[in-house]
Amino acid sequence: xxxxxxxxxxxxxxxxxxxxxxxxxxxxxxxxxxxxxxxxxxxxxxxxxxxxxxxxxxxxxxxxxxxxxxxxxxxxxxxxxxxxxxxxxxxxxxxxxxxxxxxxxxxxxxxxxxxxxxxxxxxxxxxxxxxxxxxxxxxxxxxxxxxxxxxxxxxxxxxxxxxxxxxxxxxxxxxxxxxxxxxxxxxxxxxxxxxxxxxxxxxxxxxxxxxxxxxxxxxxxxxxxxxxxxxxxxxxxxxxxxxxxxxxxxxxxxxxxxxxxxxxxxxxxxxxxxxxxxxxxxxxxxxxxxxxxxxxxxxxxxxxxxxxxxxxxxxxxxxxxxxxxxxxxxxxxxxxxxxxxxxxxxxxxxxxxxxxxxxxxxxxxxxxxxxxxxxxxxxxxxxxxxxxxxxxxxxxxxxxxxxxxxxxxxxxxxxxxxxxxxxxxxxxxxxxxxxxxxxxxxxxxxxxxxxxxxxxxxxxxxxxxxxxxxxxxxxxxxxxxxxxxxxxxxxxxxxxxxxxxxxxxxxxxxxxxxxxxxxxxxxxxxxxxxxxxxxxxxxxxxxxxxxxxxxxxxxxxxxxxxxxxxxxxxxxxxxxxxxxxxxxxxxxxxxxxxxxxxxxxxxxxxxxxxxxxxxxxxxxxxxxxxxxxx
Numbered sequence: 288x289x290x291x292x293x294x295x296x297x298x299x300x301x302x303x304x305x306x307x308x309x310x311x312x313x314x315x316x317x318x319x320x321x322x323x324x325x326x327x328x329x330x331x332x333x334x335x336x337x338x339x340x341x342x343x344x345x346x347x348x349x350x351x352x353x354x355x356x357x358x359x360x361x362x363x364x365x366x367x368x369x370x371x372x373x374x375x376x377x378x379x380x381x382x383x384x385x386x387x388x389x390x391x392x393x394x395x396x397x398x399x400x401x402x403x404x405x406x407x408x409x410x411x412x413x414x415x416x417x418x419x420x421x422x423x424x425x426x427x428x429x430x431x432x433x434x435x436x437x438x439x440x441x442x443x444x445x446x447x448x449x450x451x452x453x454x455x456x457x458x459x460x461x462x463x464x465x466x467x468x469x470x471x472x473x474x475x476x477x478x479x480x481x482x483x484x485x486x487x488x489x490x491x492x493x494x495x496x497x498x499x500x501x502x503x504x505x506x507x508x509x510x511x512x513x514x515x516x517x518x519x520x521x522x523x524x525x526x527x528x529x530x531x532x533x534x535x536x537x538x539x540x541x542x543x544x545x546x547x548x549x550x551x552x553x554x555x556x557x558x559x560x561x562x563x564x565x566x567x568x569x570x571x572x573x574x575x576x577x578x579x580x581x582x583x584x585x586x587x588x589x590x591x592x593x594x595x596x597x598x599x600x601x602x603x604x605x606x607x608x609x610x611x612x613x614x615x616x617x618x619x620x621x622x623x624x625x626x627x628x629x630x631x632x633x634x635x636x637x638x639x640x641x642x643x644x645x646x647x648x649x650x651x652x653x654x655x656x657x658x659x660x661x662x663x664x665x666x667x668x669x670x671x672x673x674x675x676x677x678x679x680x681x682x683x684x685x686x687x688x689x690x691x692x693x694x695x696x697x698x699x700x701x702x703x704x705x706x707x708x709x710x711x712x713x714x715x716x717x718x719x720x721x722x723x724x725x726x727x728x729x730x731x732x733x734x735x736x737x738x739x740x741x742x743x744x745x746x747x748x749x750x751x752x753x754x755x756x757x758x759x760x761x762x763x764x765x766x767x768x769x770x771x772x773x774x775x776x777x778x779x780x781x782x783x784x785x786x787x788x789x790x791x792x793x794x795x796x797x798x799x800x801x802x803x804x805x806x807x808x809x810x811x812x813x814x815x816x817x818x819x820x821x822x823x824x825x826x827x828x829x830x831x832x833x834x835x836x837x838x839x840x841x842x843x844x845x846x847x848x849x850x851x852x853x854x855x856x857x858x859x860x861x862x863x864x865x866x867x868x869x870x871x872x873x874x875x876x877x878x879x880x881x882x883x884x885x886x887x888x889x890x891x892x893x894x895x896x897x898x899x900x901x902x903x904x905x906x907x908x909x910x911x912x913x914x915x916x917x
Contacts, residue, residue, distance in 0.1 A: 295317065295318065295319045295324070295337050295339065295340040295341065296317075296318045296319075296340065296341045296342075296343060296672075297315060297316070297317050297318075297340050297341070297342050297343065298315050298316045298317075298318070298343045298345055298350055298674070298676070299315040299342060299343070299344055299345065300313075300315070300344050300345050300346060300347060301313070301314060301315055301316070301345035301347070301348065301349070301350035301676070302345075302347060302348065302349045302350065303315070303316070303326065303327075303328070303350055303351075303666070304349050304350065304351035304644070304645060304648060305351065305352065305665060305666040306351070306352070306645045306646075306648045306649035306652055306653045306654075306664075306665075307352070307649070307652075307653040307664065307665035307666070308665070308666070309645055310666065311644075311645055312328050313328055313347075314326065314327050314328040315327075315345075315350075316350060316666070316672070316674065317340070318672035318674075319672075320672075321671060321672055322669055322670065322671065322672055323666065323667065323668055323669065323670050323671070323672050324668065325668060326666055326668070343676075345676055348676055348677060348678045349644075349676070349677050349678070349679055350674060350675075350676050351648055351652070351666075351674070351675055351677075352385075352652050352653070352663065352664050352665055352666055352673060352674065352675070353383060353384060353385025353386060353416075353652070353663070353664075353673040353674055353675045354382070354383045354384040354385065354386075354629060354630060354633075354648075354651045354652050354664075354675065355384070355385075355386040355387075355651065355652050355653075355655045355656040355661060355663045355664045356379065356384045356386070356387045356388065356601055356602045356604070356626070356629060356651075356655070357387075357388045357553065357599060357601055357655040357658065357659055358388065358390065358475075358529055358530065358553060358555070358601035358602065358603055358604075359375070359379075359387050359388070359389055359390070359601070359602050359603070359604035359605075359625070359626065360389060360390050360392060360450070360451075360604060360605045360606070360622070361375055361389040361390075361393060361406065361418075362375075362393070362606060363393070363409070364393050364394060364395065364402070364405065365393050365394020365395065366393070366394060367801055368608055368801040368802075368881055368883070369606050369607055369608045369611075370606040372406075372409045372410065372413060372418070373413050373415075375387070375604070375606075375626065376410070376413050376415040376416045376418070377415060378604075378624070378626040378627045379415070379416045379626045379627075380415050380416060381626075381627045382602070382626045382627040382628060382629045382630050382631075383629065383630035383675040383677060384416060384602070384626060384629060384630075385416050385417065385663070385673035385674070385675065386416065386417040386418075386419070386656070386661060386663040386664070386673060387416055387417070387418050387419070388418075388419045388420065388421060388445055388446075388659065388661075389406060389418060389419070389420050389421065390421055390448060390450040390451065391420065391421050391422060391423040391428065391448065391449075391450055392428060392450035392451060392452075393406075396423050396427055396428055397420050397421065397422055397423055397439075397444070398422065398423035398425075398426050398427060398428070398434040398435070398439070400435075400438050400439065400441075400442040402420075403420050403422065403439060403442040403443055403444055404442060404443075406418060406420045407419075407420070407443055417663065417671075417673065419443065419444075419445045419659075419661065420443065420444055420445070421444060421445065421446050421447060421448045421450075421475060422434060422436060422439030422440070422442075422444030422446070422447050423439075423447070423448070423449060423450075424436075424447040424448055424449050424454060424463045424467075424474060425449055425454065425459060425463070428449045428450060428452055430449060430452065430453075430454050430455055430456055430459060431456070431459065433459070433462055433463060433466060434447070436463075436466050436467060436470065436472075437470065440470045440472060444472075445472070445659045445660075445661065446467075446472050446473040446474070446475050446527070446659055447463065447467050447472060447473070447474055447475070448474065448475035448476065448477070448529070449477070450477065451477055451576060451605070451621075452477060452481075453476060453477045453478065453479050453480070453481055453511055454474075454476060455480070455481050455482075457514060457518065460474070460476075460514075460515060460518055461518050461521065461522060463524075464518055464519065464522040464523075464524025464525075464526065465522045465524055467524055467525070468522065468523060468524040468525065471525075472525070473525040473526065473527050473551075473658070473659065474524060474525065474526055474527070475527045475529055476511070476515055476526065476527070476528055476529065477529055477530075477576075478508050478511040478512045478515065478528045478529065478531065478536065479503070479507045479508055479511055479576075479577060480506075480507045480508075480510045480511045483503065483504055483506070483507035483510070484503045484507050486501045487501045487502055487503030487507075487578070488500045488501055488502075488503075488574065488578075488616055488617050489502060489503065489563060489566055489574065489578045489579070489616075490502060490503060490505070490563045490578040490579060490580050490581060491503055491504040491505070492563065492581060494563050494564070494566065495563075498566070498569065498616075500616060500617060501617070503577070503578050505533040505534075505535050505536075505580065505584065506535060508531070508532065508533050508535065508536040508577060509533065509535035509536045509538070509539050512528055512531075512536050512539040512540065513539050515528070516539060516542075516543045516548065516550060519543070519548050519549065519550055520546075520548060523549070524549070525549045525551075526548075526549065526550050526551075527550075527551045527552065527553070527658065528540060528550070528551070528552040528553075529552075529553060529601070529603075530553065530554055530555045530558065530577060530601065530603050531552045531553070531554050531558075531588070531591075531597065532554065532558040532577045532578075532579075532580050532584060532588065533577075533580055533584045533587070534583060534584050534587035537552075537587055537588070537591045537596060537597070540552050540591075540596060540597075541596055544596070551598040551599075551658055552596075552597055552598055552599075553597065553598060553599040553600065553601045553655065554588050554591070554592070554597050554600065554601070555600070555601050555602060555603035555625060556600065556602070556603075556625060556628065556629065556632035556633065557575055557579060557603065557623065557625070558577075558579070558580065558584075558585065558588050559585060559588045559589045559592060559636070560585075560632050560635060561573070561579050561585070562579055562580060562581060562582045562584070562585045563578070563579045563580060563581055564582075565579055566579065566616075569615075569616040571612045571613070571614065571616055571619035572612055572623060573623070574612075574616060574619050574620075574621055574622075575603075575605075575621060575622065575623055576605075576621035576622065589636070589641055592636060592641070592642070592650060593636075593641050593642050597650070598650075598654055598655075598658060599650055599651070599654045599655035599658060600629070600633055600650045600651045600655075601655065602625035602626050602629045603623075603625055604624055604625040604626045605621070605622030605623060605624075605625075606622065606623075606624050607620045607622050607623075608881060609882070610881045610882045629651065630651070630675070630677060633647050633648070633650065633651045634647060634679055636650075637679070644679060652664035652665070653665050723796050723802075723803060724802060724803065724806050726795075726796075727792040727795075727796060727802075727803035727804075727806040727807040727810075728806045728807060728809075728810040729810070730788065730791075730792065730795075730807055731788035731789075731792065731806065731807030731808060731809070731810035731811040731814065732810040732811065732813060732814040733814065734784050734787060734788045734807075734811050734814065735784055735785070735788060735810065735811035735812060735813065735814025735815040735816075735818070735831060736814040736815070736818035736819060736820065736821075736825075737784060738760045738818060738821060738825065739760075739776075739777050739780040739781055739784070740752055740760040740761055740762065740764065740765045740773075740777040740781070740826065741753070741760045741821075743765070743773050743776055743777055743780075744765060744768060744770070744773060747770060747773055749768045749770065749773075750768070752764055752765060752768065753821075753824070755767055755768070757901070758824070759824070759825065759826045759827060760818075760821070760825055760826045761777070761781065761826030761827055761828075761829070761830065762774050762775070762777040762778035762781060762826075762830055763827075763861055764826075765777045777830075778830050781815060781826065781830035781831050781834070782830040782831060782833050782834035782837075783834055784811055784815070784831060784834065785808055785811045785812060785815070785830070785831035785832060785833070785834030785835040785838070786808075786834035786835065786837055786838040787811075787834075787838075788807040788808050788810070788811035788835070789804040789805070789807055789808030789811070789834070789835050789838035789839050790804070790838045791807070792804050792806070792807035792808075801839070801881075801883065801884075802883070804838065804839050805835075805839060805883060805884060805887045808834075808835035808838060808839055808887075809835065809887050809890065809891060811831055811834075811835065812828045812831045812832050812835060812891055812894065813828075813894070815828050815831045816828045816894065816898060826898075827865070827895060827898040827899060828891070828894060828895055828898060829865040829868065829869065829895060832868075832869065832872070832891050832895060833847055833848060833851075833868070835891070836872055836888070839880075839884065840876060840879050840880040840884055842875070842879040843872055843875040843876050843879050843880060843884075843888070846871070846875045847868045847871065847872050847875065848868075850864075850867055850868045850871050851864045851865065851867070851868045852864075854867045854868070855914075859913040859914055860906065860911060860913055860914070861913075861914050862899055862902035862903075862905075862906065862911060863906060863911075865895065865899065866895070866896060866899055866902070866903070869891065869892040869895040869896060870892055870896075872888045872891070872892060873885050873888040873889040873892055876888045
């Protein structure tokens with residue numbers, strides 16, 4: 288894990304590895320802050336170290352530059368329920384990665400300077416890894432109009448790509464290559480011809496036929512690569528092909544390099560460690576883009592790595608939530624996780640005899656850093672102290688955490704290469720997730736217990752609201768006082784406290800956005816319903832629930848509000864409108880939200896229906912007053 292760096296840290300008794308210079312021997316490193324002060328064989332006996340230096344005995348394990356992952360997907364902003372920036376950074380450190388470059392397919396897309404700056408700022412706040420960003424090559428990743436590459440480059444974008452979408456229009460690609468070249472930056476392409484992949488779910492071949500799945504042919508990759516290479520010849524722009532997976536595609540890359548064209552490529556562990564057989568019996572966690580290929584293609588990728596034809600290894604990290612994967616294979620989302628296993632799977636190339644240890648590490652550190660001109664991936668005085676300490680021969684079993692993705696890269700088996708820690712400046716310990724959820728729930732409950740109806744009626748000098756009507760503190764009972772303005776204010780404030788609880792919690796705990804929003808919001812409703820300082824006798828929670836719905840999944844909240852208005856207008860029963868709204872909210876969530884939100888909204892519906900038990904009896908007997916049932 289990441290280590291704090293209060294001052295000087297000396298790593299002694301290490302096996303120093305620097306793939307950039309072929310250094311391999313005993314030695315140590317002295318780091319100060321985030322920089323390497325000195326390194327080399329036989330350095331740093333304790334008596335020669337500056338006073339107060341923290342000493343780390345490496346015990347003969349390998350100490351090398353941290354891995355540089357130039358293709359991974361962040362799900363923040365926009366898809367935090369799949370993974371947060373902090374979660375990705377911790378996974379990266381556990382996989383020996385200290386520098387990452389994320390694709391622009393966030394929400395909003397990284398086609399704006401503000402989003403580039405957001406990614407950089409979040410990474411600095413967390414402090415575990417360096418995180419750079421690609422800028423979108425086209426606006427909105429639509430493949431039509433070029434993005435403002437100049438502004439994005441000035442803001443820190445290290446290259447341009449449309450992420451997991453190919454730039455299909457040849458004229459747009461030509462312009463992108465020419466424009467990016469003026470800034471000395473690279474166009475990174477997802478090399479698949481879209482017209483050949485739109486309906487596909489896995490590699491085209493005998494296995495796809497047997498499983499009854501639409502296939503993606505290998506030529507989809509080579510056709511796009513051949514077109515792009517011709518455009519590189521025309522423009523002279525720098526071009527990088529991402530996650531090359533086929534022998535056909537590698538042949539195109541080889542011919543381009545033989546011509547001396549500025550063409551490079553990478554691949555991911557999925558494509559040299561696995562083949563299409565991993566799909567097995569419709570294993571959706573093996574549904575990747577590009578798809579896992581046949582064994583001949585896998586062997587071609589290994590040979591491409593061994594020969595140097597392939598320039599880099601990337602994680603191709605594309606996390607999905609469980610709901611996106613636990614579907615029929617054709618409907619499941621593409622993507623798998625790869626950060627935590629990048630070091631281990633890369634080392635398999637060494638353990639299987641395909642290349643030396645330094646050569647394997649070079650593909651995942653110095654080479655990718657060089658492709659994008661990043662200050663990383665090598666040991667040098669004054670350079671960044673982004674280091675990984677690992678035991679290359681120590682065996683461990685790859686286990687699943689939140690998804691089987693980590694197991695996928697090894698087929699669930701054993702791996703070699705235990706990462707002792709990655710080192711960058713840390714901003715402190717990470718709070719336990721259970722504690723975070725508890726604090727969010729407690730805060731939401733506290734906010735929910737504020738009895739706005741009671742407070743407003745007392746300030747207005749009316750009778751105690753608990754002594755009239757249904758006795759609860761909600762807006763409908765306030766209306767029984769005849770003060771419509773107070774009732775409206777109560778309605779807005781009660782819904783506001785639900786929305787505030789769900790909206791404020793992610794600001795306090797920004798790495799668990801959806802979970803803490805749902806926890807705080809649901810407990811705000813519980814606090815409103817069962818406030819401890821009113822002897823747990825509160826309101827029915829409908830307004831607070833609407834606030835939570837609007838703050839967490841606004842389409843669900845909007846539809847819920849429209850449901851209330853529609854039922855109330857037709858039947859003129861406030862209670863029936865409330866019951867209908869509560870019942871339909873989980874149904875709407877099935878369309879607009881994930882399983883977690885559906886479960887929470889269902890729980891709130893059950894709570895609300897329980898609180899309306901008297902109204903339900905009166906509705907069934909025909910004695911419920913219109914617009915007055917509480």
